[in-house]
Amino acid sequence: MALQGLLWCVGALLATSVAAIAVAQRRAGTAVVYGIALCVSATALGVAGTCLVTGSSLTGTLTLPIGLPWLGARFRLDALAAFFLVVVNLGSATASLFGLGYGRHEEVPGRVLPFFPAFLAGMNLVVLAGDAFTFLFTWELMSLSSWALVMAHHRRSGNAAAGYLYLIMASFGTLALLLAFGLLAGPNGDYAFEAIRAAPPAAGVAGVVLALALVGAGSKAGLVPLHVWLPLAHPAAPSHVSALMSGVMTKVAVYGFVRIVFDLLGAPTWWWGALVALLGGVTAFMGVLHALMEHDLKRLLAYHTVENIGIIFIGLGLALAFEANEMRAAAALALTAALFHVFNHSVFKSLLFFGSGAVLSATGERDMEHLGGLIHRMPLTAFAFLVGSAAISALPPFNGFVSEWLTFQAILLSPGLPQWLLKFLVPAIGALLALSAALAAACFVKAFGVTFLGRPRTDAARDATETDRYSLAAMFILAALCLIAGILPGYFIDALAPVTQALAGAHLPRQEELDWLTIVPVAQSRSSYNGLLLFLFIALAAGLGAEAIHRWASGALRRSPPWDCGFPDPSPATQYTAGSFSQPIRRVFGEVVFRAREEVHMPPPGDLGAAQMHVHMRDLLWDVFYAPIAGLVGFAANRLNKVQFLTIRAYLTLVFGALVVLLMVLAIWR
Amino acid sequence: MTDLGSFIVGAVLVIPVVSAALLALLPDDRTTAWLNATAAFLTFISAAVLFLARPSPGRYLIVDDLNVVFIVLSTFVGFTTSVFSASYIAHELETGRLTPLYLRFYHAMYQTLMFGMNLALLSNNVGLMWVAVELSTLTTVLMVGIYRTPAALEAAWKYFLLGSVGIALALFGTILVYLAAHSVVGEGLDAMAWDVLVQNAPQFDPALLNLSFVFLLLGYGTKVGLVPLHAWLPDAHAEGPTPISAVLSGLLLNVALFAVLRFKSIMSANSGALAPGPLMVSLGLLSVIFASFMLYRRTDIKRMFAYSSIEHMGIITFAFGMGGPLANFAGLLHMTLHSLTKSAIFFCVGHIAQVKGTQHMPDIRGLTVSHPVLGWGLVFGVAAIGGLPPMGIFMTEFLIVTTTFARYPVLAVVLGLSLLVALGALLLRLNGLSFGDPHGSAEPAKASFVPIFAHFALVFVAGIWLPPALVIWFQHVANLLG
Amino acid sequence: MDQLALDVAHLFAGGLVLVSFMLLYQDRMTGLVNVFALHALVVSSSVAWQANIQQAPHLYITAAIALAVKAFVIPMALHRIIVRLGIHREIDPVVGIGQTMLAGIGLVALSIMVMLPITAQAGTLAREDLAFALSVVLLGLLMMISRRNAVSQVIGFMSIENGLILAATGAKGMPLVVEISVAFSILVALIVIGVFLFRIRERFDSVDIHTLHEHRGEQP
């Protein structure tokens, strides 16, 4: 029943995208399309949410007579799918709401409106798909529609190249998944998930499938070193689409990985966990370092998506390791941590991208070095963005901290793992996680501080105005969710129980009965966290302090210019910039990771010329993984291209050679 | 029914001949284009009737499950191409690249080509088929050279020579087949008739069959455009009139491949002969790899899509070489969809080249801005030909790669990676062609979009939903091919 | 009688291979054309003989066509082309005549090797004769690719055709032989006309790469 409803929603979205081609040019088109998208995805959100919470009418299956003729298109709804549908449609609904306002600034609605609903439909369908063909079909559909959205502003420099890289990497991932499913389905091609689940592959084959799934899903989710397209493509799209791509589409990729590895692949082997978790740790660390070096606001956010994907994969890897060692409860904890972080990241990453979109539409700037002081002009946006920054920096009492706390708890359970490699690996991963959490905080002090605080660095920033109410509504809904999920995590964890039960064969103790709404992953004595109590304490303490001070201290206040240290220069250029803010961290990590070099040209004394400083950084990952491939293809293309310009005699020689070779084959084959 | 069937078969062959004669004689150039289209339409209708009424196989002609698919497809594309050619040729006359005299010649040759291909598909006789293929080759040679520019002449000449050598090889193979057959089924026409050959294939001398297949594969493979026999194909596509490029890519290659398939079924019927699969697989894979790398350095838009045709012919040959019901099904479907998609792409490209006045890709930019229909049409076409959903080729490539991977993982990986390389090249060009700031003339194209949309609609629907009747049909044929 | 007939046919086939080697050996244009006339003569007489022993009168037509077209008309045309286009007498081979001959011998050996496994008696055409036909075809191809010279390439192609006709007529009772040979003669005639029309100087290459880059829309 629920499944039919969801499919109807998808159908409505597809119909909308077709209709959008017609209405795109009208003025009302934007409102109509986003309005419909909002209503539909809100409905889908409601359906999926009720399915997840009540568990009613889960595991419905449905087969439509399309797609592969002898197989049909199969759709299936279970706890895992329901959870990810909640994530997808929450993001879609808020993005549509944001688009209601933001879309009015769109200069080429004809290139955005038709593809936006199709993109939403694609993401929903991937999660609903019940056989390999439908899964890949919708997966690629999702990529294609999002590619079209990335190409929407194709005339801006760099966007076309970003779209190109994106589509190539997406197709590469699809190829890997294709091969994975080819292995799972076997030679006579029974692609239905039921059939695959019924006959899980042998251990060796399963290892290959895992690697392929890691490549396929990882290239979409942005696992290092397959992440290169992400920071280019996500910012290139319109901001609400960037929010969807970063906050939601990467989660769909995570869904694909979980579906294949936890559901279809049978019992895991311990080294899977080691591999996945290690990749996750490296991804988190590299992602946040890249983000720190970035001063394009949207690209910074995209790199943080890479970081959070890494955190999610750490959780998944730990879950695999625990499951391989039959530590069901621990596996459930790790999986819960990962999935909860999936939800949290989708919330605050969408929020942050909305904020950047509001800034972009208010100032036309994405470069933080040209912003500043926006908190005075756009206070509400600033507030929402601050909440998002605190959440993504894993600060209590917001939701980001809870999921990272759960991940730490899972790490602390891992000494129980018997394998030595894991014993050595897991603490290192924990260190990486801690490091990237701290660096993320630094990075968002930079992002919020340089963008919203201080003095405006350009006229665009000085003349900015607060964004429209639709966008604000979208942002504040998400900000509220960040706080609620942070202080009442118990309910969310309980909602995840059926998922972990289905995948890991266990679930966390039921949380909502505990007094004071504490969350207790394993046992009271072991560890517990109480967001509500912390929140109340902080509120109480702050209230007490403020009250006492306003009661007894002097309320006198005098405005004055800031202390200039005897060097009065009103120019806002004297402020700390994003680059200078991250300089110390660049000095600490940069030499190793980026081969960062600083060149300082100091004019001789008496020369009034400006001193200059250049920072050179190289992306070693690109140099190691991608440059060789590109070079190889170019080389082969150049060499083979000579064949285009031979004489007819030479071509005849080719024919003759082929003939002689085949005849020799015949003569020898006998 | 059978008499109606034979009448229909007669119609499929006679209509082109008669109309060719008419078109050669009629002077006026306004009506001839539409006469051409009408004739093609009638041919298509009568071919479609063959689904219902089918004659019993004769000494010279036969209609069976395999070739009826081909004949309907080729007459359909022939019809749509003639519609496209009407608007295309009108523009050529205005710009004066063609004189009315050449136009008469062109239309007559067009119908002759149709006749040749239909005959090749319908013939129940290896010799007759050989003659028909040679006929269609000669007509296309003449049409490729129709612009009389040095480049066109050179392309035609190259095509002519390589084609002739191919024909010679094919003839030798045909003779060997006859030699293998006539000691079993006796002399005369029986020893060249398909149905007889396939029935008696098991008793033939394996060694002779092997030898003949080598020659036939190379001979007709030259027409298919398999690497390293492909050299004529890119230039012939690039220099001839665009309708001819569409017909070449959409139809003539299929006809040659059809011949190879016929002989493959004979080979696989004989247990003693060497399996034809490995040969076809290796040639196909070679073509795919080679063509995908050749795509990168192309600057002429039609030549680029010609190389993409080589690539897809390689995929189809690979699939048929793999064999097995799934792979054969995928091969048939891929061939059908490729014909539709590639001819539609050439329709787009033809109009684009006309409005922009060049085939040099660096001079064509930002089409989605200046000519939205053509630009997005090109995007759609490239997405379809690159195997992206929701277009049908995704399904066939999905089937081919997965089934291959289960059997020969290495081959599947190589195939998949080279498909990726090809996609990379096409997208790279597409970025320049369809996106970015427009460049060149922005005057609206006087184009007939109906054929383009018709083909794309078919491809799109095929990607989402295949009619069950068609599926059963293809599966049946796939099982026949073994 | 029958055995003798076969031996004569065998003799013709062997002779044809010999003449093909003579073609490869030629280093003068006029000599080449004359030897080709001889090639055609041998083929046509072989065809006539086959017509005789198979009691297949229609083969006489093929023989006549071969004799008329390829032994007289085309050689004359070629002589005229040589004179008209003022092609210098030397034919410039890609590799030396000697290596070419060696390669040809290798090809003959290859074709015999390929034919060995054939068991069935292929009509009046013995296994060896088929091998001879095949080697004539291969030698023709070798000629086409080992000469840079248009006329000699045409001649190579025509010798291929002769080999085919030898095989075709040898295949007893093969239908459509006449039609096929006619069609093939048309093909040859077209090629010759093409050489004549396009003023192809001493090599195909001249209508190929050197003059045509700018037309190709491609940069090498």
Add this chain to the structure above:
Amino acid sequence: MAIVLDLLVQFGQMFLVLALAPLLTGFVRKVKAHLLRRQGPPLVQPYRDLLRLLRKEVVLAHTASWVFRAAPYLIFATTWVAAALVPTFATGLIFSYAADMIAIVALLGSARFMLALAGLDIGTSFGGIGSSREMMIASLAEPAMLMVTFTLSLLAGSTQLSSIAAFMQGSAVGLRVSLALALVGLVMVAIAENARIPVDNPATHLELTMVHEAMILEYSGRHLAVIEAAAFLKLLLYVSIIACVFFPWGIAVSGQGLAAYLGGVGVYVLKLAVGGFLLAVFETAIAKMRVFRVPDFLGAALMLGFLAALLLFVTKAG
């Protein structure tokens, strides 16, 4: 009735730390002064400073936003809550299960986050310097702290401070290498986090070397008072963590009655005195290092914590 009592004890601890914090700082200053052969300010000087500041007016820059004005209270609140959650004189208080060590680290993290933002809010280069250096230091100190946390919680099988303290009181501990490593690491982190020599000099006002002071350069009046109080609390918090984890003797267990509590308080004050004395000695003994040497210092701390955790991972059977 019992719960009211428990609540009373809990809040008693909250206000106890608040009351003791300035005293500790004053004590450290006094000892340092004595070591330098100076008289030094009286012990209660910090209280006087706070009161004086509270009575002064606030001089607020034109460019200050609400972040600048809200930050002090939030910083104070988070630090205070964190400090109040640390078991000082008694373990197992009613809210002790909220006293998760990771949570405490994160609370201090939020305080630092707000402080750094406040530093950037005015838009002068001093604030920028301070914030950027502070975050650089934190980006190494926080992981080090977490590694120490790992070590302790792996030993005690819990991340709750009171359980850890209870475990350390027990006999099962013995003398462990990893504990020693963790102690050293924790001390280094504490020095860095509290802006003490050699990382930072709390007494300096030379812009180029200061970190913490640079961030709060624009603060004045009551805002400055609140921030100073938060800083006092932070120092107290670290000393009490070290005390209750590594020297857990004499801590009362909840429910033992008032006498035990009073005894606990006495021992606690004693521990604070010892800790303060050692800190003063340490600070006077060495010189401040360059800012860009700090990463090496903290990297060492991180390495120590990591080694400690690794040792436990490898030795612990599971």
